[in-house]
Amino acid sequence: MVKLAYEANAWGGVVGTAGAVTDVGSGFYETPGDVRETLRAIASAGYTGVELFDGNLLPFEDSMSDFVGAVEAAGLEVAGVYSGGHLIYPDAHEDELARFDRSIRLAAAAGARHYVLGGGAVRSSGRRAADFEVAGAFLDTVAERAEAAGLIVSYHPHLGSLAQSPEQIDALFTATSIGVCADVAHIAAGGGDPVDFITRYAARLKYVHLKDVDLSSNAFLPLGAGDLDLRRIIDAVALVGYDDWITVELDGYPGDQAAAAERSRQFLNIHQPD
Numbered sequence: 419m420v421k422l423a424y425e426a427n428a429w430g431g432v433v434g435t436a437g438a439v440t441d442v443g444s445g446f447y448e449t450p451g452d453v454r455e456t457l458r459a460i461a462s463a464g465y466t467g468v469e470l471f472d473g474n475l476l477p478f479e480d481s482m483s484d485f486v487g488a489v490e491a492a493g494l495e496v497a498g499v500y501s502g503g504h505l506i507y508p509d510a511h512e513d514e515l516a517r518f519d520r521s522i523r524l525a526a527a528a529g530a531r532h533y534v535l536g537g538g539a540v541r542s543s544g545r546r547a548a549d550f551e552v553a554g555a556f557l558d559t560v561a562e563r564a565e566a567a568g569l570i571v572s573y574h575p576h577l578g579s580l581a582q583s584p585e586q587i588d589a590l591f592t593a594t595s596i597g598v599c600a601d602v603a604h605i606a607a608g609g610g611d612p613v614d615f616i617t618r619y620a621a622r623l624k625y626v627h628l629k630d631v632d633l634s635s636n637a638f639l640p641l642g643a644g645d646l647d648l649r650r651i652i653d654a655v656a657l658v659g660y661d662d663w664i665t666v667e668l669d670g671y672p673g674d675q676a677a678a679a680e681r682s683r684q685f686l687n688i689h690q691p692d
Contacts, residue, residue: 420660422686423467423497424460425627425667426453426474428675435473443513446521447502448473453485457492463679467497469534469665475499475524482527489529497663498625499525502537505553506580518560526567531663532625533569534599535560538580538590545580547589553580554593561596570662572599572624577607577636584610597624601667602651603631603638612646613654620658628652629667629682638668641682649689 430451438445448471449456460468468489478485489496501521503514525533538553561571573596575581581590587610591598598619602612604627616623628651630644631637641648655664666682668675 421467421495421497421663422465422683423469423495423663423665424463424465424679425665425669426456426460426468426470428668428671428679429456429459431669432471435476442504442510443517445503445517446473446476447471447500448476454488457488457494459676460679461492461494463676464683465666465679466493467495467663467665469496469498469500469532469667472499472501472521472524475528478528479524482524485528496528496530497665498532498534499528499530500534500536500574501525502535504539505537505556506539506541506549508552511556514556515559519563522564522567522569525564525569531570532599533564533571534574534625535571535596536574536576536579540578540580545586549580550586550589550593554590557594557596570597570624572597574599574601574604574627575608576601576604582608584608584615587615591619591622598622599625599627601627601629602646602648603627603629603644606633606646607631607636612651616651616654616658623658623660625662626655626660626664627667628664638670640668640671640678641666641685643681648685652689
């Protein structure tokens with residue numbers, strides 16, 4: 419039975435940890451703000467799970483029971499933890515791997531089910547064919563370590579990353595055996611068809627991010643407020659037999675975040691995944 423989570427980055431967006439510009443091994447995504455307030459807001463909107471950035475677990479590194487207690491007090495589960503990296507620079511892999519190992523330990527200690535990887539840098543001179551091969555092999559290494567920690571691992575195609583367009587996404591997934599996280603809005607904004615993507619990668623589909631988008635501006639919107647045929651997408655997810663967490667996400671939305679979370683939940687009350 420599908421369960422519904424919400425991504426914590428709605429309340430505060432995303433920044434990088436200090437020092438990451440000069441120290442590859444210290445770079446984590448994080449959302450500013452009080453994570454406890456975010457947990458309560460997600461639960462109040464009717465969701466039963468949360469996804470958050472690995473950097474938001476750093477303050478609890480030596481007291482993870484405090485974080486776990488806050489999640490349980492809100493009546494939630496940790497559906498996933500999101501991480502990322504440059505991936506394409508072999509000389510940096512040792513330091514990136516040290517950071518990923520730390521991130522994996524945090525995610526496992528927090529009780530996360532999914533471990534989501536994003537990123538893949540785009541060079542100032544543009545993407546090179548070899549970048550997909552290098553990133554793909556490195557993703558396999560990271561995935562192996564995360565799976566050994568008991569996490570379900572997937573890669574999330576993202577606007578502005580190595581894998582944005584359908585051709586780029588296919589090139590990366592050809593070079594790696596990692597599972598697939600289908601973020602339907604990023605796939606559509608990158609020029610792809612989310613239903614086609616879900617169907618073609620059904621055997622590797624490990625996780626789903628659900629949000630809507632205005633394709634004229636690539637602005638993300640609450641479910642039902644944008645251009646995506648979400649009913650068709652939800653049907654496709656069910657048709658391929660997916661029965662794990664679906665995480666609703668709404669980063670960069672300038673409106674009332676609590677009202678948006680509730681609106682998306684109401685949309686799913688009508689268009690409930692099977």
